[in-house]
Amino acid sequence: MKSFMARPLEVERKWYVVDAEGKTLGRLSTEIARVLRGKxxxxxxxxxxxxxxxxxVNAEKVxxxxRxxxxxxxxxxSGYPGGMKETSYEQMLSRKPTEVLRKAVYGMMPKSRLSRQQFKKLKLYAGPEHPHGAQDPQTLEVG
Structure with a gap:
C-alpha cells in the first residue's frame, strides 16, 4: 500500500463563490482558509x-x-518609535470593507511560502458583482 502524494501539475482546481452577506466573520474565514489550502x-x-x-462577494455585509x-x-x-496605529472595526469596514475579511482569513492560514501562494487564490469584492463569471464558479455553502 503506497501513500498518495499530489503532484503540482496534476492538481485540478475549481472555482467557488461565497456570499458573505449575514455570515459570521470567524466561521466564514475558517471555511475559506480550509478551501484555499485544499483540506x-x-x-x-x-x-x-x-x-x-x-x-x-458582499464582503462588506459580514x-x-x-460587541x-x-x-x-x-x-x-510603521517601524518607527511611536509608530503604532490603531483602526477600529467600524472604521475599517467603512474605509476598506474587504480588508476585514482578508485579515481574518490570512490570520487562519499558516505563515509559510506555500500558504502565501495559496492566499493569492482568494478574490474579495465588497458588492455582489465579480468579474470571474468565465471560470463558472460553483456556490460554496458555508454554515
Whole structure:
C-alpha cells in the first residue's frame, strides 16, 4: 500500500463563490482558509498547493457577534518609535470593507511560502458583482 502524494501539475482546481452577506466573520474565514489550502479534498498533501480559488462577494455585509463591532481594533506599526496605529472595526469596514475579511482569513492560514501562494487564490469584492463569471464558479455553502 503506497501513500498518495499530489503532484503540482496534476492538481485540478475549481472555482467557488461565497456570499458573505449575514455570515459570521470567524466561521466564514475558517471555511475559506480550509478551501484555499485544499483540506476539503481527499488528495490533500501538506507540501503541495492543492487548494481551490475562492471568490467572496458582499464582503462588506459580514457580521460579528457580541460587541466586537465597537471593541475590535486592528493594529499596525510603521517601524518607527511611536509608530503604532490603531483602526477600529467600524472604521475599517467603512474605509476598506474587504480588508476585514482578508485579515481574518490570512490570520487562519499558516505563515509559510506555500500558504502565501495559496492566499493569492482568494478574490474579495465588497458588492455582489465579480468579474470571474468565465471560470463558472460553483456556490460554496458555508454554515
Amino acid at each position: 476539503h479534498k481527499a488528495q490533500y498533501t501538506p507540501h503541495v498547493d492543492v487548494g481551490d480559488f475562492v471568490v467572496v 457580521v460579528v457577534t457580541g 466586537k463591532a465597537e471593541q475590535k481594533v486592528y493594529r499596525r506599526h
